[in-house]
Amino acid sequence: MEVTTTTTSNAGQTTAGVAQPAGSSGDPAALQGLELDDFFQLMIAELQNQDPLNPLENDEFLAQIATIQEIEATTQLGDALDALALGQNLNSGSALIGKEITALADDGANVQGVVSRVTINGSDVTLHVGEQQARLNNIREILPASED
Numbered sequence: 001m002e003v004t005t006t007t008t009s010n011a012g013q014t015t016a017g018v019a020q021p022a023g024s025s026g027d028p029a030a031l032q033g034l035e036l037d038d039f040f041q042l043m044i045a046e047l048q049n050q051d052p053l054n055p056l057e058n059d060e061f062l063a064q065i066a067t068i069q070e071i072e073a074t075t076q077l078g079d080a081l082d083a084l085a086l087g088q089n090l091n092s093g094s095a096l097i098g099k100e101i102t103a104l105a106d107d108g109a110n111v112q113g114v115v116s117r118v119t120i121n122g123s124d125v126t127l128h129v130g131e132q133q134a135r136l137n138n139i140r141e142i143l144p145a146s147e148d
Contacts, residue, residue, distance in 0.1 A: 036071050043068075086123055093118040093125040093136045101127065102141040103134035 043064055096115045103111045113129040120126070125136040 036068065036075065039068060039071055082123065086120070086125075089125040089136055090118065090120060093127055096127060096139075096142065100143040101129065101134070101139055102143075103127065103129075104138040104140065105132060105134050106138075 093115075097118060098114060100114050101112070105111050109132075111129050111132040111134040113132070115127045115129055117128045118125060119128065126133050127136060127139070
């Protein structure tokens with residue numbers, strides 16, 4: 001991320017402005033995609049370019065630290081929700097062991113048969129039907145296992 005700073009000169013007085021990602025307009029909506037490292041870079045650039053005769057006020061600095069904590073808490077919440085979703089998907093996939101399904105494989109081929117096992121690859125839950133595989137989110141139909 002490239003960081004730019006703005007400076008203004010007014011009657012012989014020069015003050016450093018807030019550091020912003022290059023190309024941003026200062027609009028808060030433009031800053032929504034910032035990650036924690038980006039925020040740190042902006043904060044460091046702001047501290048490096050501040051006017052020594054008019055340093056950052058304590059309440060402004062505390063507000064920025066609070067923002068850092070909010071970003072970290074949001075990241076942790078997102079990670080926890082991802083783990084919860086994976087656990088739920090694994091539970092749903094495990095419940096299909098022994099059931100007959102119809103699904104689509106990644107290559108678009110039809111997969112039909114009894115689920116023999118379930119695996120996790122990254123954040124995807126994969127159902128194994130004989131030699132074929134299908135992701136949990138590609139199931140078309142679930143049938144009770146055929147009784148022999």
